Amino acid sequence: MAAPDDVLTRTRIDIELQSLPQWRDLGDLRTVLKCPTSAGALELFAAIGELAEKANHHPDVDWRYDTLFIATSSHDAGGQITARDIALARAISNAAQRAGAVARPELIRRT
Numbered sequence: 001m002a003a004p005d006d007v008l009t010r011t012r013i014d015i016e017l018q019s020l021p022q023w024r025d026l027g028d029l030r031t032v033l034k035c036p037t038s039a040g041a042l043e044l045f046a047a048i049g050e051l052a053e054k055a056n057h058h059p060d061v062d063w064r065y066d067t068l069f070i071a072t073s074s075h076d077a078g079g080q081i082t083a084r085d086i087a088l089a090r091a092i093s094n095a096a097q098r099a100g101a102v103a104r105p106e107l108i109r110r111t
Contacts, residue, residue: 022103
């Protein structure tokens with residue numbers, strides 16, 4: 001269970017997102033990653049799964065051919081954004097860069 005002080009303030013989220021320009025705060029952290037191929041998207045999906053397992057923090061990932069729609073928040077903190085979400089977003093962004101994926105935040109959708 002997340003402690004109340006694990007939840008990030010609006011100011012802290014804004015500061016962190018300055019170094020994560022491919023992510024948006026919609027109450028959770030979201031991005032869209034377009035991969036060179038569908039197979040590349042599946043490989044990145046698997047890499048995200050490995051990162052999530054290591055962090056014991058699991059994002060929502062929706063695979064659509066060569067595109068991954070990703071959202072993360074901390075369910076144990078009432079769905080709010082915590083430092084764990086920022087760390088996972090950063091790790092996902094690094095994996096995406098290695099995979100040749102391009103961030104397409106303009107495709108982010110509310111679900």
